[in-house]
Amino acid sequence: MATTLSEAYRDHPLHLHQIIPLDFSSIRTLPDSHAWPHTEEDDDDNDHGAGSCIPIIDLMDPNAMELIGLACEKWGAFQLKNHGIPLTVIEEVEIEAKRLFALPADRKLKALRSAVGATGYGRARISPFFPKHMWHEGFTIVGSPCDDAKKIWPNDHPRFCEKMENYQKQMKVLAEKLTHMIFKILGIKEEEKKWVGSTKHSEAIQLNSYPCCPEPNRAMGLAPHTDTSLLTILHQSQTSGLQILKEGAGWVPVHPHPNTLVVNTGDILHILSNSRFRCALHRVMVNSARQRYSVAYFYSPPLDYVVSPFVLDDSFLPRFRPLSVKDYIGVKAKNLRGALSLISTI
Numbered sequence: 001m002a003t004t005l006s007e008a009y010r011d012h013p014l015h016l017h018q019i020i021p022l023d024f025s026s027i028r029t030l031p032d033s034h035a036w037p038h039t040e041e042d043d044d045d046n047d048h049g050a051g052s053c054i055p056i057i058d059l060m061d062p063n064a065m066e067l068i069g070l071a072c073e074k075w076g077a078f079q080l081k082n083h084g085i086p087l088t089v090i091e092e093v094e095i096e097a098k099r100l101f102a103l104p105a106d107r108k109l110k111a112l113r114s115a116v117g118a119t120g121y122g123r124a125r126i127s128p129f130f131p132k133h134m135w136h137e138g139f140t141i142v143g144s145p146c147d148d149a150k151k152i153w154p155n156d157h158p159r160f161c162e163k164m165e166n167y168q169k170q171m172k173v174l175a176e177k178l179t180h181m182i183f184k185i186l187g188i189k190e191e192e193k194k195w196v197g198s199t200k201h202s203e204a205i206q207l208n209s210y211p212c213c214p215e216p217n218r219a220m221g222l223a224p225h226t227d228t229s230l231l232t233i234l235h236q237s238q239t240s241g242l243q244i245l246k247e248g249a250g251w252v253p254v255h256p257h258p259n260t261l262v263v264n265t266g267d268i269l270h271i272l273s274n275s276r277f278r279c280a281l282h283r284v285m286v287n288s289a290r291q292r293y294s295v296a297y298f299y300s301p302p303l304d305y306v307v308s309p310f311v312l313d314d315s316f317l318p319r320f321r322p323l324s325v326k327d328y329i330g331v332k333a334k335n336l337r338g339a340l341s342l343i344s345t346i
């Protein structure tokens, strides 16, 4: 069997209490376990003016490549329209995600992620790094979603599997297209990108649900993090909540636009680009009126690929030491926010 991300996470087990989400359907007040302290940066009002919005890029624009390069340098993220993914494919995945999260807690717990597992239902993997719990539940897919779906719907799983597999296939094509463009911007040589477009990449899908919250201002949907991926393609339902931290501007909202996907660069691209491209720190806030859903597709090189800044000329000074994707996942599993500085050479 091919090595998948599941193998990389096997060596970093979690405790069950770090995996089981709250049964949000029975909660009317915010428990202390889910009440987060207020920080000063939360007071900044950043929901103003076009100057502090992440760029929207049309993939059909003749200048798309250049615009993507600028967005990755400045923000580590952009919104993408005319991305070529049929609307129905995205809508169907959102319907399936809603169908899954609407189930009673005991049904969802049938597919609970195991202590050593990467796939299934549970809290965000980054949970143990934070003192409070998030107002969130997730479902992670690595490889086929069918084994976990069967546990939840013994007879009725094929629909879920089919929609997720189709989405994964379509996202892979888009991720490859974006990776080719990005590597071109970075001036990467052909032999260094042989894995792109093969079956040797790593990928995962994360379905996220943020239930309505009785006290949204004291809760946290998804705590601040960067993605471990090369790049992440995100579909968000028509409910705001996602924010990106921008130096000097604080937390900037990424409001949903119809037919638009959010693309953000992850740690691996940050390393490969020798810090030229940012990896955007992002988080999700919740609200009391509407449940929020999102679907993230994570695209990365194969687990044994050695991540090392691309050498561009003789005077090049790499800012990170080389290590495999698998080893980087290991470093990050132990030190969430410190992983990049731990492999820094400066």
Ligand SMILES: C=C1C[C@]23C[C@H]1CC[C@H]2[C@@]12CCC[C@@](C)(C(=O)O1)[C@H]2[C@@H]3C(=O)O
Pocket (backbone or CB within 6 Å): 005, 118, 124, 125, 126, 127, 140, 203, 204, 206, 225, 226, 227, 228, 229, 296, 298
């Ligand atoms: C392939 C991946 C990428 C993972 C881990 C594994 C499966 C689930 C992904 C997420 C999804 C939610 C945020 C995050 C930070 C988390 O807690 O789980 C992500 C993490 C990462 O980007 O590191």
Ligand SMILES: O=C(O)CCC(=O)C(=O)O
Pocket (backbone or CB within 6 Å): 206, 208, 222, 227, 234, 236, 242, 282, 284, 293, 294, 296
């Ligand atoms: O729900 C969102 O908008 C973001 C989800 C996210 O950051 C993730 O799954 O890594």
Ligand SMILES: [Fe+2]
Pocket (backbone or CB within 6 Å): 225, 226, 227, 282
């Ligand atoms: Fe993320």
